[in-house]
Amino acid sequence: MIMAYELVIGLETHVELNTESKIFCSCGGHSSPKEPNDCVCPACSGMPGMLPVMNKRVVELAATAGLMLNCEINRYTTFDKKNYYYPDLPCAYQITQLNHPICVNGLVKVKTAAGERDIRIKQIHMEEDAGKLVHGGNSSFVDFNRTSVPLIEIVTQPDFRSPEEVVTYLGKLKSMFKSTGISECEEGAMRCDVNISVREEGSEKFGVRTEIKNMASFEAIDRAIRYEAQRHMDALEFGTEELVQETRRFDDVSGKTFAMRNKETEADYRYFPDPNLMPIVIDDEWLEEIKANKPVALDEKAEAYAEAGISDKEIAMLMSEHTVAKLLDDVIALGCNAKDAAAWILTDCAGILRKAGLKLKDLSITAEGLSYLIKKVDEGKLNRGAAKKTLIAVIENGADPIAYCEEQGFTKEIDSSMIEAVIDKAIESNPQAVSDYKAGKEKALMAIFGACMKELKGSGDPGQIRTMLIEKLKN
Amino acid sequence: MKYYAEIINEKGAIAVDDTILTKDTLSTAGSHILEGYKPLFSAEAVERLEKNGFNISGKTHVGEFGLDLVGEFSYYNKFEDGETLKGAAAELVKSGDVKAALGVDMNGATRRAAALSNVAFLKPTYGTVSRYGVISCAASGEQLGVYGKDADTVAEIMTVIAGNDKKDGTSLFESSYTYDTNADVKNAKVCIVKELLDKADDDVKANIVSYAETLKAQGVEVEEISCDFFEAANTAWQILMCAETCNNVSRYDGVKYGHRSENYRNIDELYVNSRTEGFNFLTKAVILYGSDVLSKTRYNDCYDKALRVRRVVAEKMKELFSKYDAVLTPVCSKSEYKAYDIKDAFTKVFEESVFTAVPNLIGLPALVSCGVQLISKQFDESKLLSLSKIVERKGE
Known part of the structure; x- marks a missing residue:
């Protein structure tokens, strides 16, 4: 009989931080x-005589990420050197954190069809990225652009029980970091090592663990876990092979994992504290500052958005770009209704952007500009058509919304006597439509209404005009 | 004696050890592995000197990465069998061709060279002089210091080069320091460590005794005391020094600059052959020793223990300085050394460093002059320079 097995997965996720300079x-x-x-520069290419100088922003972003993942922030944090030779590592050591990582003991809730699970974060540490090797012809070339780019590595406890949970967790990290600007999360900026073992359901003991290294796409991670889990279960159930603790790589083409050379797993990295970097002490004042500047975490934000009636799909769209999420927050802060504001951004602006061949992240309107338009429309001082024209001018030509509305006369104050005059004139010059309407052809109203709007050049509240027109026609 | 590995300006007043970078001129740390290396920038200390109107005369020979006794094992400057060993920068300063020279004190080589050539060398408090542009080996204890004919010259140059540098994360906050050579030291108290004196030969002992007599004649109190931790401190420093050096020279791999073996078929051979050809026997010994003390199985018993010894030594020295202003010690066990086989170098340097290791281990200032060493607590350089000046005056 085939046993019921349980997957046990832990993740190490590297995330590139969005800083102006390297670490x-x-x-x-x-x-x-x-x-x-x-x-x-001479420092990040490993020239002699250069010393590392800590980028304060990296500490702040790493601590912010930790706060978002409900971690404790270590007030005393230090760097260690990890020694290994590889041509893309110019100093032959990587500066990382072993003994005193910046964040520990966090928690993330992951919700899948199987229910909600708590994923414990063991630690988050800061480190520098390595360079890149480019192979061509008979030679290999080294590109140091990426060396010393700041990374955080988020290490979870072995708390995942399915590939769905893993992918959901990663998606959550990605949108959390992207929506808050902690990381751009571009192609390859998030990389994962997956630790996986399989045990009989109900067993307390962990099975033999293998680690699949360095995967960048969620899809590959999902496939790799499924393949590896099957391999483990086959080994346990049918004795197809003996499982050993080892490091493996996932081959995207064949969809299989392969053992890496043992050299890699048996390496002694000879870690030791980096004497060139003084311990970093995060005092109360600095921590308070970091907390105060922490962007609202996705969970809290999403909850608030959902309460305001914004749909899940819209929330996901807003979260995908931190500039857009910030625009929405700022517009709300300026007194606009959240649901309306979201619709303006995701329907009106997005539509114009799409037509112009642009993406949501290219949206360049200021919060002041957008809130101005929304409020004017709400107050009935600007009609939607005019607002849309303004948005087009803003998005396509970089116009200033307030100046544009004034220029075009969209926001000219109009009193009801003016509207009445316009309506009278429209009735007078459209006798056919008037008689059609009075004969019951409701559609004929549009011709008269259109004539009014044309005369008013887009100013005035269309609803009010329409009501007044209907009243007049009753006579 | 050949002083220079590279001459920059024949009329220059300051010579610079080849472990210190000078923009666009060869900077090789006496090692084959850095053959042909010309840096893109100068060390901060060099920059500061140039900004203050001092010209650099050239790069003085050093032993590979400054790991040897006084500079005897440079790839570019070989000593003949039986030749008396001298440090290039120290001899150059002694000759009077330059006003002063910069050297990197990492494991005592600069201090020993100063003692053997009878010039002054100050290894300042750790963190007071920027290490930016020092071809680094043992970052936690190496310091850039100054050779000069006397205390006043050393003080003048120190004033120029010391002070905070943002490019060095271990640089202390003070933007400048004053070095007074005329501080009142009439009532100072100096101790001589018996255990260190016992390790020196009669010539060296006699020199210490006469130095002490001169101090006493000026009213300074000198006492002999017993101190048992200098050997342990030295072992700890050798462990840390080897570990950090092993790590820092690992960047010299033949991939990016410096020497690359012509004989390789793959990346592993490129590494192994370039490094085998590029480092001398002493550096290799340091690398092996250093990677051993950092290995998983030895880390706790060696490297971590050395860090703990460092803290204990700092406490013990603090206690000592609550009673004394300075410690007077020999710099070397002998007053002359002849060329020897490099295979003996590791042990020889290890043994000799018992006199010099404590200032490196815990960042204290140490002044060598008239062939002896004075060690004080942090930032007390003025006292060391002033004590030394009393003895210099006597010699005039």
Whole structure:
């Protein structure tokens, strides 16, 4: 009989932080340079005589990520050197955190069809990225653009029980970091090592663990876990092979995992404290500052949005771009209704952007500009058509919304006597439509209404005009 | 004696050890592995000197990465059998061709060289002089210091180079320091450590005794005391020094700059052959020792224990300085050394470093002059310079 098995998975996730400069030098950070070795200095290319100098922003972003994942922030945090030789590692050591990582003991809730599960975060540590090897012809080339780009590594306890939970967790991290600007989470900016073992359901003891290294896409992670889990279960159930604790890599083409050379797993990295970097002490004042500047976490934000009546789909869209989420927050802060504001951004603006071949993240309107339009429409001082015209001018030509509305006369104050005059004139010049309407053809109203709107050049509240027109026609 | 690995400006007043970077001129730390290496920037200390109107004369020979006794094992400057060993920078300062020289004190080589050439060398308090641009080996204890003919010259140059540098994360906050050579030291108290004196030969002992007599004649109180931790401190420093050096020189792999073996078929051979050819026997010994003390199985018993010894030594020295202003010690066990086989170097340097290790281990200032060493608590350089000046005056 086939046993019931349980998957046990732990994750180590590397996330590239969105900083202006690298972690230990002043070279540009995440912004992708065009040419290899464009973004390199003597420090991040491992020249002698250079010393690492800590980028304070990295500490703040790492601590912020920790706060979002409900971690404790270590007030005393230190760096260690990890030694290994590889041509993409210019100093032959990586500066990372072993003994005193910046964040510990966090918790993330992961909700799947199987229910909600608590995933404990063991620690988050800061470290520098390595460079990149490019192979061509008979030679290999080294590109140091990425060396010393700041990363955080988020290590969970072995709390996942399915690939769905893993993918949900990663999606949550991604939208959390992206929506708050902690990481751009671009292609390859989030990489995962997956630790996986299988045990009989109900067993307390862990099975033999294997680690699948360095995967960048959620889809690959999902497939790799499914393959590896099956391999473990086959081994346990049918004795197809003997499981050993080892490091494996996932081959995207065959969909299989392969053992990596043992050299890799048996390496002694000879960690020791980096004497060039003084311990970082995060005092109360600094921690309070970090807390005060912490963007609202996704969970809290999503909850507030949902309460305001914004749909899950819309929330997901808003969260996918931190600039858009911030725009919405700012517009709400300026006194606009959350649901309306979301609709303006995700329907009106998004539609114009799409037509212009742009993406949501290209939306350049200021919160002041957008809230101005929303409020004017709400107050009936600007009609939607005019507002849309304004948005087009803003998005396509970079116009200033307030100035544009005034220029076009959209917001001219109009009193009801003016409207009445316009309506009278429209009735007079459209006798056919008037008689059709009076004969019961409701559609004929549009012709008269259109004539009014044309005369008013888009100013005035369409609802009010329509009501007044209908009243007049009753006579 | 060949002083220079590279001459920059024949009329320059300051020579710079080749473990210190000078922009666009060869900076090789006496090692084959850095052959042809020209840095893109100068060390902060060099920059500060140039900004203050001092020209750099050139790069003085050093033993590979400053790991040897006084500079005897440079790839670019070989000593003949039986030749008396001298440090290039120290001899150059003694010759009077330059006003002063910069050196990196990492395991005592600069201090020993100063003692053997009878010039002054100050290893300042850790963190007071930027290490930016020092070809680093043992970051936690190496310090850039100054050779000069006397205390006043050393003080003048120190004033220029010391002070906070944002490019060095271990640099202390003070933007400048004053070095007074005329501080009142009439009532100072100095101790001589018996255990260290016993390790020196009669010549060296006699020199210490005469130095002490001169101090006493000026009213300074000198006492002999017993102190049992200098050997342990030295062992701890050798462990840390080897570990950090092993790590710091691992970047010299033949991939990016410096020497690359012509004989390789793959990346592993490129590494192994370049490094085998590029490092001398002493550096290799340090690398092996250093990677051993950092290995998983030895870390707790060696590296971590050395860190703990460092803390204990700091406490013990603090206690000592509550009673004394300075400790007077030999710098080397002998007053002359002849060229020897590099295979003996590791042990020889280890043994000799018992006199010099404590200041490296816990960042204290140490001044060598008239062939002896004075060690004080942190930031007490002025006292050391002033004590030394009393003895210099006597010699005039």
